[in-house]
Amino acid sequence: MNRSHRHGAGSGCLGTMEVKSKFGAEFRRFSLERSKPGKFEEFYGLLQHVHKIPNVDVLVGYADIHGDLLPINNDDNYHKAVSTANPLLRIFIQKKEEADYSAFGTDTLIKKKNVLTNVLRPDNHRKKPHIVISMPQDFRPVSSIIDVDILPETHRRVRLYKYGTEKPLGFYIRDGSSVRVTPHGLEKVPGIFISRLVPGGLAQSTGLLAVNDEVLEVNGIEVSGKSLDQVTDMMIANSRNLIITVRPANQRNNVIRNSRTSGSSGQSTDNSLPGYPQQIEPSFEPEDEDSDEDDIVIEDNGVPQQIPKAVRNTESLESLTQIELSFESGQNGFIPSSEVSLAPLASGTNTEFETHAPDQKLLEEDGTIITL
């Protein structure tokens, strides 16, 4: 516990960081030790303490370097906020019940005045309606290409998200062999390939997998050395949240996709998330905590209910943990390169790039990093 409560200014010394927190019309200033920011829960408690709103459920947001209002609701984005704050961490607190979710997102702070005028004068709408980005709990995870930033461009990591859809996963795998470059020259090695897509199945409808794609990993575990049956069992065991890394048969397709991603990089302000699970170690337990694991127990022929987790210590921050849970992987509330939410977002922000040229440059840099 390192709550160095030093109200007011005077946080000039190294290692501490000034925090300016706004709730309604009130400001509070305090400082945090940058190296030891503590946990989000503690920070949340601290905010409630300094604003003297102990029992009010609030939403916490901060202004990132680009001036975007981004939420803080877990350790990951809290740490991100602390580490990127320069020099001041600007915190915005809203009461939960009156929270304006649309406030979160790109350029919200810089265009704050505009937002305000919009609110004050609803008739003064621009031609293009502002994109409303809902709160994380409203998101439904969808199948997507993930981890583009950490994978070689010849590989593609696809999350097939079965939850909530009636579609079958709908693909078949087979044994095969692929040519690899090894220290001894080219070598033929056995591999697992997608052999067939079921029409109307999830795999086909997402368009993310294709016949003859070589399967490299299943939920972070390499398939090399495993038999077809083993890989089949792994996939079925992970079928609720299946993450497959493939080497697409059609590599040209891959490049096209990447350029498109970089073009629409308006959302990728957080593409270097440090806390993002890399899916390489099999220890992605937080990932597991999603709904696929909640077995149902029926007591005395009563109503079915989800089995609670036993070990967690009871905490008061239930609402926040709730968000965290429904949230997939503890990112900033956005699913990176999620195609569904991505496309309209990109088109919506396009117009604003021109007015904010510096931001765009920055983002383009990010984009090229991605495509490399």
Added chain:
Amino acid sequence: MGLHHENNAVVQIHFLPGQCQLVTLLDDNSLHLWSLKVKGGVSELQEDECFTLRGPPGAAPSATQITVVLPHSSCQLLYLGTESGSVFVVQLPAFRVLEDRTISSDAVLQRLPEEVCHRRAFEMVEALQEHPRDPNQILVGYSRGLVVIWDLQGSCVLCHFLSSQQLENVCWQRDGHLIVSCHSDGSYCQWPVSSDTLQPEPLRSCVPYGPFPCKAITKIFWLTTKQGLPFTIFQGGMPRASYGDRHCISVVHNGQQTAFDFTSRVIDFTVLIEANPEAAFDDPYALVVLAEEELVVIDLQTAGWPPVQPPYLASLHCSAITCSHHVSNIPLKLWERIIAAGSRQNTHFSTMEWPIDGGTSLAPAPPQRDLLLTGHEDGTVRFWDASGVCLRLLYKLSTVRVFLTDTDPNESLNAQGEDEWPPLHKVGSFDPYSDDPRLGIQKIFLCKYSGYLAVAGTAGQVLVLELNDEEAEHAVEQVEADLLQDQEGYRWKGHERLCARPGPVHFEPGFQPFVLVQCQPPAVVTSLALHSEWRLVAFGTSHGFGLFDHQQRRQVFVKCTLHPNDQLALEGPLSRVKSLKKSLRQSFRRIRRSRVSSRKRRPAGPPGEVQEGSSRAERTGLQNMELAPVQRKIEARSAEDSFTGFVRTLYFADTYLRDSSRHCPSLWAGTNGGTVYAFALRVPPAERRMDEPVRAEQAKEIQLMHRAPVVGILVLDGHSVPLPEPLEVAHDLSKSPDMQGSHQLLVVSEEQFKVFTLPKVSARLKLKLTALEGSRVRRVSAARFGSCRAEDYGEHHLAVLTNLGDIQVVSLPLLKPQVRYSCIRREDVSGIASCVFTKYGQGFYLISPSEFERFSLSTKWLVEPRCLVDSAETKNHSRLRDKSGPEKALGRARNSGSQSDGEERRSSPMMEHALLNDESVLKEIQSTLEGGRGSCGDWRSQRVAVGYGLSNGGGCS
């Protein structure tokens, strides 16, 4: 045990008399010299040398294809008869070819009179025999019927005999004055040995089973006795048309003649005789027959020639093994009662001591008494002493009596009349033909404290048996359990239930059934649990499960687990949907069957051809199978999958099911669809046990969202120790469970291990096995791992077998994987399916239909074959002559080699492993499946890493 590096079948084995060495011939025509060395106080078989006979350049491969091997009594030389008719001589131990001593067919031809030479008298060498008295003479028999006595020093023919029939084998009378030859037309001839007449005529020629055409006599013994009348013992020669398919060995002595009829092919046989070479007579005392499926020893000294009970090498698979159950640490009293019951079943055996002596077993006395129960296809349960290295049959229980079957056991007994010809006499226990597949045993549960046994079978029958030392006659109470209850619209298309025999049935001493529960529909019983303290038995099928109170003989409840959409479960065994396991097993059987039948058709063909032909057929068959690309569908499991109602596991526990203040008896059931049902039971106290009914009501139902089949349920007490078995505490053999702390429920599915709290079921821990490594749990069992240092320290963990054949230990209660070994080959589906764990971290699985392999995960409980053959004495010839006679005799048996059919022929008493040939069949199939030779060696060495091998035979007497 020794294992060749090559993955080739052993065709012949020959002992080098008195050397502690033996020579093996593989089907790739290579010879291997093995010697028995003492290492660390234990005899080990070790390969010294290997050799392949090479002919002159350009010679046909058949020129050096070895047909017969004769180790000379000097132990320096090995005579090798070949297909070309030449006999090569190699010097041991280096296998140096002595070219100048080769007895080529040309050389023999030159020394024969003209009238013999003009016929094509040679072809391949069928027999090589050393003169019983004069080491300078050997007998060479050629397949066309010519037999010569060759003088090794003079390199000349001393005598020759020419028969009109194809020669099969020759034997020399003890004094060397008479030879007996046997022929392919089922005849044998006696020839006097004298150099007076140049072309002797046979003294006597006879066709023992004539006059109709007979099959070949492939091997013959002519043995003298003190009483004067000789023993004639020969293999084959049966009338071709009516008994050509029998596998017989006939013994003729003093006007008596018996054709011992074996249920599997006879590979070789020998006769144990007077070991002293100076003795005037052979005086045979035992006949040792290696049949394809078992080793049979027949006492020739007792009237009626009864078989001798084998102390090891019992035929485990006399009827196919359908399930096994292991019970550790049997109380002495139960042990003695089982043995007593079993001893009354063995009255037909000879009292002769086992005549084969193969050294001394050094294995320490087993620390406890363990029972392995095997259930068989014919409705029998066999009780094996599994405490030490040898599985010994203690007692056999048959459930057939309870049912009406087509064949009445009394009829078959007297089927053979007195003056039948040929005088067939069935011997051996191997009998693969089941009268009715519904009789097959599927689940066994024995309570070692109370002597209650529950046995369940293929047609939904559940029998509860009680150990009774007296014979009894009583009616078995029958109850029907309708598992479908009020479910409508289902139609069972499978087999009908078994018909119980009405009225009182006579039972011999031993386990006697008193209650028969028949499930309706009569599907296979898939799980069984017995609680001897509460007097309850629970059983489950693919339709549901039930609980039966065997004290009051009353059904407590049944629960249908069928999903409304699950039509397939109702179709029974006729279902069109075949499980992978089933189809694999069937194709294995098909391959085996085709092999067996092809062998039967051509029993006397040239060895290489049969072998090659069938394996080629297999290979093409396999290639055809592989034409369709192997694909696997990736689909999330849904509630609509079929067979979700299949009850996989049942478990009784006294735990906190309802609330944390009171514990109560409970029954847990896990299904194929990932559902766990928990029933709270109310068992009346002992004094009112008969008055009040047992009550049950469902308390909980847990649906695992990953829907994988539940394969194990276990309750851990407050100290995270698995609850003890019923009556264990009452017998002071276990600490009473900790009822203070909170209990935990462990549910093991094929994919995950999960720990829940009790009584409120909330998830505490899990281990996602399949998601991490793609393997699935096939067997799981809690085992106590004792410390080998501290006597009383031990920990309970889970022993797990996966579908990849890996064995893992998963810690309790934290579910951390501890160690992992590959144990069974992943292709060996039947091996994996047959695995049973013991309560102390050991396990058994079938490496062939006839052999259990034993492994240990525990450092404390190790059972390994340790045996010492006293080599110092055997090197000294005096010992050889008196004590290891049988060895020599067995060695001699090999001399006349006969047709080698590519079978493993190791009946040597010296070996720790007695590999019945099934394994070689299986191995061949496996090697063709894998497409690579030598893989066999790989997996074997891996297996050694896990534990220590033990076959059903293991060890020495």
